Amino acid sequence: MKNVLKGLIVTLFALLFVMPAFAYKSEYKMSIVVGPKGPWGEAATKFANLVRARTDGRINIKPYFAGQLFAGKQTNEFLLLRRGVADFALGSTINWSTVIKPLNLFSLPFFFKNYQEVDAVTGGRTGKKLFRILSRKGVVGIGWGENGFRALTNSKRPIRVPSDLKDLKIRVVGSPIFIDIFRALGANPTSMNWSDAVPAFRQRVVDGEENPINVVIIPYKVYDFHRYITVWHYLIDPLILGVNKADWQSFSKKDRRILRRTAREVLDWEKIRARDGLEGSTKALDFLKSKGMKVTVLTESQRKLFKQKTAPVMAKWTKIVGKNIVKSADKDIARLEK
Ligand code: X2X
16 A cells, blocks of 8 residues: 555656656747848758757747747737747847847947947846846746847938938837937837838838848848948847747756757857858948948948937936946946956
């Protein structure tokens, strides 16, 4: 009798604590706002394939491109990931920033000057702090990728000084800091999901938009709709590879290590492609010129005029991001100079 009882207890224990760890789903859904073409989508496919191979098929991730999982509203992605509608997401910090306010750090106008500063922050103490915040909200961040510094395109005229933007209708993501920035610059911003934005360019419902060159503007051929582009490095859009926390906790230690290692490897590869021909080279801009675009690269003094105009937005949003996070980012950047 005693042995039967013992057996029962052992079985119960196994069912409660050991079994769930190995009760993997047959498919893990991964959310991506863009399509499979370009560094962002290709990184999602590469990650899924490598993880499947390295876990001998235990973790079978299926990428759902073009926002299929969130039925159009891209700023819902974080909530869907937290709830487990998606198990994984390779998401833009902009899209998640409506829920996780500190992620607006990356959208502070003219805060980051170059990629080195961005790397110092995402790879530094601030990046870890942000991942702790995500984890408290039910999402485990396992790597940083990149959409990129966002450039401004439009069909009307070259943008060199803030007054050039006057009354231009600019499509932005449905994130309030973008509305504030473009209003401060005298433009007429309108928020729209990416899935609606491309048809809106075609139908000329809007005059312009802003997005990174390698990851969005080139794969989506925005040059077919907009003749003018301004490279102004006004803000950066890092990507985060996030995992639903309950899923994460169900994975074995070994599989978690595989996921982290694969995320780092794939996102390092993705970041190189996102930056290719954009630093220390004019390759990406030459390509845009070959497609008929008129390229304006702001000088430091031109950039200052835009920075001055958006100073009130910076002040307002520093408070929303959290002064501690902004200070922490300043410190990570200052460490670069030492
Ligand atoms: O919607 C956009 O502009 C995009 C694709 O860059 C993001 O998801 C933030």
